[in-house]
Amino acid sequence: MASEGMAGDGGLGEGMMPSELPPVEQSGLRVQARRAIEALRAGVPNHDAVLALGGGQPQIEARFRQKLEEADDDVERSTQTSGLIVAGDFGSGKSHLLVALEQLALRENFVCSTVSVSKEIPLHDPDKLYRAAIRSARLPDRRGNALAELAFKLNFDSLPYEELVEWSSSSASHIATRFPASLLVFQRTHDEETKDRIISFWGGDPLNTSQLRRWLRDQGEAGTFPLEHVPQRELPLQHFQFTSRLISAAGYAGWVLLVDELELIAQYSAKARAQAYHALARWSGRLKDLQCPGLLTVFTITRDFTTLVLHQRNDVERIPDRLRSSPREADRVLSVGAELGMRAIERDRIALTPPDAEALDRLQEQLQEIHGAAYDWRPPTLPPGERATSTSMRQYVRRWINEWDLLRLDPEYRPSTVAGELVFDYDEDADLEQPPEHLEQPPEDDA
Amino acid sequence: MEIRATDWLSVMRREYLDDFIRSGGAAVKVAVTPDDFSRRRLRDTLSEQAEAAGFRVAVVNAAATKVQLIDRVFHSVAAQMPWETMARAFLAQSILRAGRRLPDDPDDLSLTALAAANDVPARHLHTSVADALWRELYRDYRMSQEFRLAMVRLCRAQLDPDDEPAVTEATLLWLRGELRRISELKRALIFQKVARHNARHLLASLAHWVRLTGSAGLVLVLDIARCAQPAPPRDERDGSLYYSRAATFDAYEMLRQLIDGTDDVEGLFVVALAGPEFTTDPKRSYVQYPALQYRLADEVHDRYRPNPLAALVRIGDGE
Numbered sequence: 151m152a153s154e155g156m157a158g159d160g161g162l163g164e165g166m167m168p169s170e171l172p173p174v175e176q177s178g179l180r181v182q183a184r185r186a187i188e189a190l191r192a193g194v195p196n197h198d199a200v201l202a203l204g205g206g207q208p209q210i211e212a213r214f215r216q217k218l219e220e221a222d223d224d225v226e227r228s229t230q231t232s233g234l235i236v237a238g239d240f241g242s243g244k245s246h247l248l249v250a251l252e253q254l255a256l257r258e259n260f261v262c263s264t265v266s267v268s269k270e271i272p273l274h275d276p277d278k279l280y281r282a283a284i285r286s287a288r289l290p291d292r293r294g295n296a297l298a299e300l301a302f303k304l305n306f307d308s309l310p311y312e313e314l315v316e317w318s319s320s321s322a323s324h325i326a327t328r329f330p331a332s333l334l335v336f337q338r339t340h341d342e343e344t345k346d347r348i349i350s351f352w353g354g355d356p357l358n359t360s361q362l363r364r365w366l367r368d369q370g371e372a373g374t375f376p377l378e379h380v381p382q383r384e385l386p387l388q389h390f391q392f393t394s395r396l397i398s399a400a401g402y403a404g405w406v407l408l409v410d411e412l413e414l415i416a417q418y419s420a421k422a423r424a425q426a427y428h429a430l431a432r433w434s435g436r437l438k439d440l441q442c443p444g445l446l447t448v449f450t451i452t453r454d455f456t457t458l459v460l461h462q463r464n465d466v467e468r469i470p471d472r473l474r475s476s477p478r479e480a481d482r483v484l485s486v487g488a489e490l491g492m493r494a495i496e497r498d499r500i501a502l503t504p505p506d507a508e509a510l511d512r513l514q515e516q517l518q519e520i521h522g523a524a525y526d527w528r529p530p531t532l533p534p535g536e537r538a539t540s541t542s543m544r545q546y547v548r549r550w551i552n553e554w555d556l557l558r559l560d561p562e563y564r565p566s567t568v569a570g571e572l573v574f575d576y577d578e579d580a581d582l583e584q585p586p587e588h589l590e591q592p593p594e595d596d597a
Numbered sequence: 598m599e600i601r602a603t604d605w606l607s608v609m610r611r612e613y614l615d616d617f618i619r620s621g622g623a624a625v626k627v628a629v630t631p632d633d634f635s636r637r638r639l640r641d642t643l644s645e646q647a648e649a650a651g652f653r654v655a656v657v658n659a660a661a662t663k664v665q666l667i668d669r670v671f672h673s674v675a676a677q678m679p680w681e682t683m684a685r686a687f688l689a690q691s692i693l694r695a696g697r698r699l700p701d702d703p704d705d706l707s708l709t710a711l712a713a714a715n716d717v718p719a720r721h722l723h724t725s726v727a728d729a730l731w732r733e734l735y736r737d738y739r740m741s742q743e744f745r746l747a748m749v750r751l752c753r754a755q756l757d758p759d760d761e762p763a764v765t766e767a768t769l770l771w772l773r774g775e776l777r778r779i780s781e782l783k784r785a786l787i788f789q790k791v792a793r794h795n796a797r798h799l800l801a802s803l804a805h806w807v808r809l810t811g812s813a814g815l816v817l818v819l820d821i822a823r824c825a826q827p828a829p830p831r832d833e834r835d836g837s838l839y840y841s842r843a844a845t846f847d848a849y850e851m852l853r854q855l856i857d858g859t860d861d862v863e864g865l866f867v868v869a870l871a872g873p874e875f876t877t878d879p880k881r882s883y884v885q886y887p888a889l890q891y892r893l894a895d896e897v898h899d900r901y902r903p904n905p906l907a908a909l910v911r912i913g914d915g916e
Contacts, residue, residue, distance in 0.1 A: 569897045
């Protein structure tokens with residue numbers, strides 16, 4: 151975390167003490183500073199913290215900026231810019247960096263989604279990944295339900311919209327005709343409920359085909375679209391492709407998907423891990439036949455994943471061997487993607503640069519200022535302590551905040567910090583693959 | 598390392614209820630209690646403190662509500678909210694802001710009563726109040742669209758209790774998760790039930806709404822002790838809910854998402870009260886679910902003194 155304050159954001163990064171501002175602004179800045187400290191205390195970087203501290207990884211940020219430039223023309227070229235994989239130890243600032251990249255992408259007019267791999271969002275399930283990406287999507291210029299905002303921002307007379315209609319209607323797009331059909335209905339209907347249902351469909355909800363036929367009939371287009379049957383497993387992939395284009399048609403530069411905590415896939419079963427590696431290759435644009443133009447991804451993963459999971463557990467050999475020996479063609483296809491995904495983790499990952507002593511001093515000064523602003527006091531400069539290479543950024547930050555907290559509550563106290571190590575358990579855990587009790591609820595008519 | 602309940606509560610009151618949350622912040626804290634009795638006492642004291650400080654309070658117990666389902670959590674919170682009182686409070690403030698007088702009976706904000714109090718024709722008032730609702734409520738994008746539409750409906754019902762009372766009733770049922778047919782809400786332009794995809798937005802909207810209605814914020818006390826307790830044999834159960842290990846992880850995931858979501862929420866204080874199993878059970882402790890462990894683990898701490906502001910605290914046996 152370097153000291154790149156983000157000038158001009160009107161926030162904490164401008165080096166002004168709250169006491170120098172009028173009361174209302176003082177209160178606003180105090181809350182902002184408190185939000186930043188609360189988040190850092192819980193180990194969850196937030197927007198205020200990143201605005202104040204910067205991303206701290208100028209090289210990766212520059213590389214990401216370059217990717218954004220490339221991705222800007224992706225839809226036009228029908229290609230997908232390959233995504234980034236960022237590796238770092240636990241607590242080294244990966245999540246913090248993702249927030250910084252999100253802010254950067256939003257400033258460049260990209261729509262951004264951030265998801266953390268979890269029980270609810272397993273990477274190998276494209277439907278869940280898509281829904282989570284849609285739920286978390288942020289637009290650069292407006293808040294609220296991103297898909298609804300996108301839909302209502304469409305200009306039906308514009309060239310980008312025309313191109314979206316043309317692409318979605320062409321057989322080359324390989325997406326189901328329900329997508330162009332829903333666009334047509336959305337464009338023409340004046341019924342709010344119908345529009346709402348179509349936006350839900352674009353967000354991943356099922357759409358009753360007979361209902362869509364009725365809407366088309368109402369528009370005098372009963373025979374225009376065949377509305378063929380589409381296997382459920384194919385729809386999420388088509389949704390990603392359609393939404394990427396929709397984002398572009400609505401006037402944005404593209405769609406950035408930031409995926410945090412990729413290492414959690416280690417706890418999946420071998421089959422699910424294979425699917426997750428394949429998904430990594432796919433969503434990062436490394437599978438030529440399954441690209442999603444307009445989508446740019448960044449994944450974060452722990453640094454020791456390669457050693458402990460790919461090599462010691464030997465995923466790198468065992469998973470492809472097992473898939474290749476399967477009689478199912480689908481497994482052999484999966485094997486190719488899984489190998490590409492593992493290779494990407496091994497060879498393409500970019501390591502976070504650990505801060506040097508000077509950067510740490512600067513960071514402590516910045517946090518000292520934020521803590522002071524949050525609680526309206528002057529935190530003392532803390533002794534540097536031992537600076538071992540094994541100490542993570544998270545540990546430094548937590549130590550400083552913890553000591554300042556204790557000193558503020560009792561100025562006479564002399565803190566004595568103990569730092570333990572969080573050990574991530576890479577062992578498989580079948581309960582993490584159990585689907586949640588209720589899946590997404592379809593609209594009433596589809597139930 | 599443990600902290601005394603009274604000390605922790607005092608810090609929560611001073612630093613969060615009276616300061617950060619009241620100023621628009623949001624936070625999630627987890628308190629691990631030694632037993633049922635101390636957990637219940639902590640829950641009650643915290644609720645009383647929050648109410649006394651002007652917060653709306655909701656208590657959700659994992660033994661009665663499936664807390665792994667965020668929509669159920671929202672419904673349970675909604676069932677504890679005085680929606681009509683809140684709608685009246687918002688409306689009253691809006692009317693005062695417009696330079697009008699309120700009727701003598703604070704529970705009657707009908708157009709007829711308002712017209713009489715202000716000595717203007719009801720029709721004239723109707724237009725100006727509708728404009729204010731549009732401006733101050735419908736266009737407040739810090740609340741989700743469905744929530745805004747629901748609140749507009751509740752406010753309109755105060756102005757004209759005879760205006761489609763069935764739709765108003767359906768709105769209340771929708772919020773509480775008791776509505777059977779969503780089509781009953783078409784007239785309010787709400788087309789979807791509360792479900793996982795929109796419940797989190799609705800909870801954040803509610804936290805904002807309670808502040809608009811004059812409260813300091815929303816305090817949600819989640820008693821999650823049951824999640825980490827293994828189920829007893831069937832014949833020893835009392836009809837309350839028990840969680841499979843997978844469902845426990847779903848509940849932890851719900852908590853993780855609440856922690857990660859504080860960035861987008863204002864005026865919400867979530868306090869999850871857990872039992873000792875939350876940190877010690879070899880199969881169900883939070884450590885078993887890394888996504889939550891990342892957020893709560895106190896791998897850096899003081900040798901002699903717990904930090905009462907930490908995301909996870911352990912409450913001791915003593916007062």
